Amino acid sequence: MSSLLKIRSERDRMSAIERRIADFILDNAHLLRDYSSQQLANALGISQSSVVKFSQKLGFKGYPDLKYSVGEAIARNGDENGHAARGDGDDDHASLAIDLWNAKANAEEETRLINPGDRLEGISLLLRNADKVFLVGIGPDSIAARGFAIRLSLLGILAIHHFDPVLVPAEVSTSSPSDVLILFSEHGQQASFCQLARLFRERGGRVVTVTRHTANPLRAHADEQLLVSAHDERAHVVPLLYQSALQHLLDQVFLLVCEDEDRRKQLDDNHQQVRHLLDG
Structure with a gap:
């Protein structure tokens, strides 16, 4: 399960502070690589230790591991959701169909995880x-x-x-x-x-x-x-x-x-x- 999927599926069971961190990451995932744990804490008005504990609660060693995993998820989703190069004619249509299929599969997996x-x-x-x-x-x-x-x-x-x-x-x-x-x-x-x-x-x-x-x-x-x-x-x-x-x-x-x-x-x-x- 990707880090973003894990955050979405666990969000309803999080504390108020954890939900604030989760929402920030989900809304700004593409910017997370530029944030240190302290900068993220400052942006949310919370302690740095809260960010570290949040990362560990999700199963990561610390915030750097979480940030790296989020970056991987973004790159993978980008490849799957329409960022692949497309050719002409049938290849173009096949690529469009595959991109849409992958995007739907991701949405359905996320939905399954949040409905026990x-x-x-x-x-x-x-x-x-x-x-x-x-x-x-x-x-x-x-x-x-x-x-x-x-x-x-x-x-x-x-x-x-x-x-x-x-x-x-x-x-x-x-x-x-x-x-x-x-x-x-x-x-x-x-x-x-x-x-x-x-x-x-x-x-x-x-x-x-x-x-x-x-x-x-x-x-x-x-x-x-x-x-x-x-x-x-x-x-x-x-x-x-x-x-x-x-x-x-x-x-x-x-x-x-x-x-x-x-x-x-x-x-x-x-x-x-x-x-x-x-x-x-």
Whole structure:
């Protein structure tokens, strides 16, 4: 595991000072080679020993080893994410495809590391036993919410997709403690989603949030969290990585729900009916 992956995966379990160091390194990784441990400490207003302890806690001998590892990770990611020389024609297209594949693989690995198996098992159990599952998303998040709702429906789970959070409270007001609300919000900043989560939890329901692996208001209202990590220097590539990593994460949850034999039988029956309708 690269040093940057390790920092991202461990961030939620760090102390406040450690998170400040982690965020600085993740946001300024390409500049880290110019910082000594004392300069990094001065930039953050902390002690030099805090920087050294942070490095050792991650498994490095000290800050120089951490800095060297981060430099290696940047060089490796640069080679993988579009910095390789490209030729013409088919070679150019092949290079583009390989670069994108590698970038997606990195995002999916990071996302897997920050979503432990017991968390995914817990969410899949909630979905198996839910009377109703409400799914809400806006814009691109709505696409993921709708797709996941369709898959849950094929498993025999009553899944209700909403693309407008303003219309949801009336329906949520009839929810029961056995219901689940899944809120898809990449950046987790919508105040309306936070209000929905509060309302739903007041009625005893369980709330699952799907956001980026960043500190955001919506995560504070979740019973369970699905977190996505997707980073790239190219702004136009980042949404592609996010959607790819998110889909892979949802696929894992779907497969866990499918481990229930009754649900899987329902899925097979529904697939047969769909094929019959399409063939007809």
